[in-house]
Amino acid sequence: MDLKDLSRDVILDHNKRPRNFGRLEPPAHEARGHNPLCGDQLTVYAVLEGDVVKDVRFDGSGCAISVASASLMTEAVKGKTRAEAEHLYAAIHDLLTRADAPSLPELGKLAALGGVREFPARVKCASLCWHTLHAALEGAAAPVSTE
Amino acid sequence: MSAAPAHPVPLDIERLRADFPILSQRINGQPLAYLDNGASAQRPLAVIEAERNYAETMHANVHRGVHTLSQRATDAFEAARERVRRFIHARSTREVIFTKGTTESINLVAHSFLRPRVKPGDEILITWLEHHANIVPWQLACEATGAVLKVAPIDRNGELDLDAFRALLSDRTRLVATAHVSNALGTVLPVREIVALAHARGVPVLLDGAQAIPHFALDVQALDCDFYAFSGHKLYGPDGIGVLYGRESLLESMPPWQGGGDMILSVSFAGTTYNQLPFKFEAGTPHMSGAVGLAAAIDYVDAIGLDRIAAWEADLLQYATTKLAQIEDLRIIGTARDKASLVSFVVAGVHPHDIGTILDQHGIAIRTGHHCAMPAIEFMGVPATARASFAFYNTRAEIDRLADAVRSARDMFR
Numbered sequence: 001m002d003l004k005d006l007s008r009d010v011i012l013d014h015n016k017r018p019r020n021f022g023r024l025e026p027p028a029h030e031a032r033g034h035n036p037l038c039g040d041q042l043t044v045y046a047v048l049e050g051d052v053v054k055d056v057r058f059d060g061s062g063c064a065i066s067v068a069s070a071s072l073m074t075e076a077v078k079g080k081t082r083a084e085a086e087h088l089y090a091a092i093h094d095l096l097t098r099a100d101a102p103s104l105p106e107l108g109k110l111a112a113l114g115g116v117r118e119f120p121a122r123v124k125c126a127s128l129c130w131h132t133l134h135a136a137l138e139g140a141a142a143p144v145s146t147e
Numbered sequence: 148m149s150a151a152p153a154h155p156v157p158l159d160i161e162r163l164r165a166d167f168p169i170l171s172q173r174i175n176g177q178p179l180a181y182l183d184n185g186a187s188a189q190r191p192l193a194v195i196e197a198e199r200n201y202a203e204t205m206h207a208n209v210h211r212g213v214h215t216l217s218q219r220a221t222d223a224f225e226a227a228r229e230r231v232r233r234f235i236h237a238r239s240t241r242e243v244i245f246t247k248g249t250t251e252s253i254n255l256v257a258h259s260f261l262r263p264r265v266k267p268g269d270e271i272l273i274t275w276l277e278h279h280a281n282i283v284p285w286q287l288a289c290e291a292t293g294a295v296l297k298v299a300p301i302d303r304n305g306e307l308d309l310d311a312f313r314a315l316l317s318d319r320t321r322l323v324a325t326a327h328v329s330n331a332l333g334t335v336l337p338v339r340e341i342v343a344l345a346h347a348r349g350v351p352v353l354l355d356g357a358q359a360i361p362h363f364a365l366d367v368q369a370l371d372c373d374f375y376a377f378s379g380h381k382l383y384g385p386d387g388i389g390v391l392y393g394r395e396s397l398l399e400s401m402p403p404w405q406g407g408g409d410m411i412l413s414v415s416f417a418g419t420t421y422n423q424l425p426f427k428f429e430a431g432t433p434h435m436s437g438a439v440g441l442a443a444a445i446d447y448v449d450a451i452g453l454d455r456i457a458a459w460e461a462d463l464l465q466y467a468t469t470k471l472a473q474i475e476d477l478r479i480i481g482t483a484r485d486k487a488s489l490v491s492f493v494v495a496g497v498h499p500h501d502i503g504t505i506l507d508q509h510g511i512a513i514r515t516g517h518h519c520a521m522p523a524i525e526f527m528g529v530p531a532t533a534r535a536s537f538a539f540y541n542t543r544a545e546i547d548r549l550a551d552a553v554r555s556a557r558d559m560f561r
């Protein structure tokens with residue numbers, strides 16, 4: 001992948017050693033996400049304490065971009081409030097789809113995903129985990145699909 | 148690019164490649180190596196020009212006007228039908244129905260042939276290798292009628308278990324529908340045996356020929372199948388046009404599946420008389436330029452010769468299989484003895500999608516995913532594969548590039 005070297009290294013590293021990989025038992029919220037195009041399957045688990053995302057994990061299988069994105073996401077949202085997580089969700093969406101997206105400081109390491117914009121077919125891989133987290137926080141029961 | 152050994156089959160590959168304008172471009176700074184022919188093949192100039200000539204000199208609606216252009220369009224459209232008939236060796240043009248592709252051809256049979264004939268508990272027999280286009284229309288028919296879908300198993304090489312297939316044929320089987328060639332694994336199915344077994348029990352057979360038509364000469368009479376479906380765009384022709392071959396006696400007995408213009412002889416509110424074959428199944432204005440382009444594609448393929456195409460592709464398949472098998476951590480998915488020229492594979496530690504993106508950076512186009520054949524891919528124990536599928540315009544040098552790029556993808560993820 002011709003992503004800029006730094007972001008490439010971040011993605012390769014998080015793909016190889018995903019952080020917060022594993023499941024959380026109920027009463028953790030969980031939601032399943034599926035990208036039928038690649039066959040990616042992710043489950044995101046989140047424990048809320050009041051309004052704060054106390055713990056978040058994911059498992060499943062997918063391409064490097066989807067796994068790295070999920071891994072980065074769990075690092076980014078842990079300890080944040082739901083509103084902050086939703087704000088990041090919107091910021092990531094812009095980062096992945098808009099060439100003129102401002103590089104917000106709160107994105108931190110998530111900025112590594114910006115290069116994915118150059119691969120339109122892969123944007124869904126990077127956004128799957130965020131849709132799935134959103135569903136988990138909403139407590140939605142139906143599996144999320146990118147199609 | 149490393150120098151590939153000379154190719155044993157005499158095809159003037161450079162001259163043939165020059166017939167395909169799209170192949171001469173660069174993708175991401177590299178010469179395009181188009182190895183996604185199983186999804187859709189590229190079109191030679193002869194096809195592009197035939198479509199254009201139709202639009203520039205012949206276009207009007209078919210079968211309707213008394214004016215000159217309408218007559219020209221009708222003649223061109225019906226000449227295309229005759230060209231298809233000759234190519235597949237149908238007895239008559241009444242057996243050649245134009246559709247928008249394999250998918251529509253199969254749906255036509257599901258609606259007009261199968262649904263009116265089945266009762267709850269009757270069975271349709273398919274295989275684990277099918278493309279979704281040869282699964283879902285039958286599932287819908289089953290839901291609507293109470294019929295039951297039976298699926299013949301495959302083995303770990305991706306070959307059909309013919310004994311199990313035989314055992315699944317029953318007194319309730321109303322139709323057998325199988326691929327001629329599997330798009331996900333490349334397996335060539337034993338269609339002669341399938342037809343013989345089914346016919347021995349009086350069961351008609353539909354063959355999904357989407358992946359077979361560009362590779363082998365087809366003789367529907369020798370094969371003795373009852374229906375054969377294929378798409379123009381996999382045969383170097385236009386998209387949006389395809390064919391359903393059907394045995395005339397069966398087509399005669401089937402009600403139309405869509406209503407509209409062209410498929411009627413007379414309409415009144417007291418009752419409508421349907422047109423004869425093949426028009427009965429062609430409601431509405433058809434894809435005329437597509438049919439003309441498809442006929443040009445058939446002319447093009449016939450001029451090269453399907454035998455020579457098959458020999459060239461067999462060499463590419465063997466070369467690619469050997470080259471890819473040498474790559475450490477790579478596993479070929481689909482190892483049937485008889486395969487068409489495609490190789491599905493996985494690389495340990497690298498998701499097929501990432502392989503696809505990295506290969507694209509090298510100018511190499513392949514398909515990744517489940518190839519619209521989720522049951523077959525899941526049966527092989529993988530969520531997805533990378534698939535390189537070859538046409539006669541591909542070369543050993545392109546396969547060398549493929550192997551080199553796969554190696555660099557693997558190394559990147561180490």
Ligand SMILES: Cc1ncc(COP(=O)(O)O)c(C=O)c1O
Nearest residue numbers: 248249250278280330357358378
């Ligand atoms: C085996 C097989 N059947 C059916 C189809 C569907 O063809 P189309 O999309 O042209 O209708 C394909 C195309 O990928 C195929 O490979």
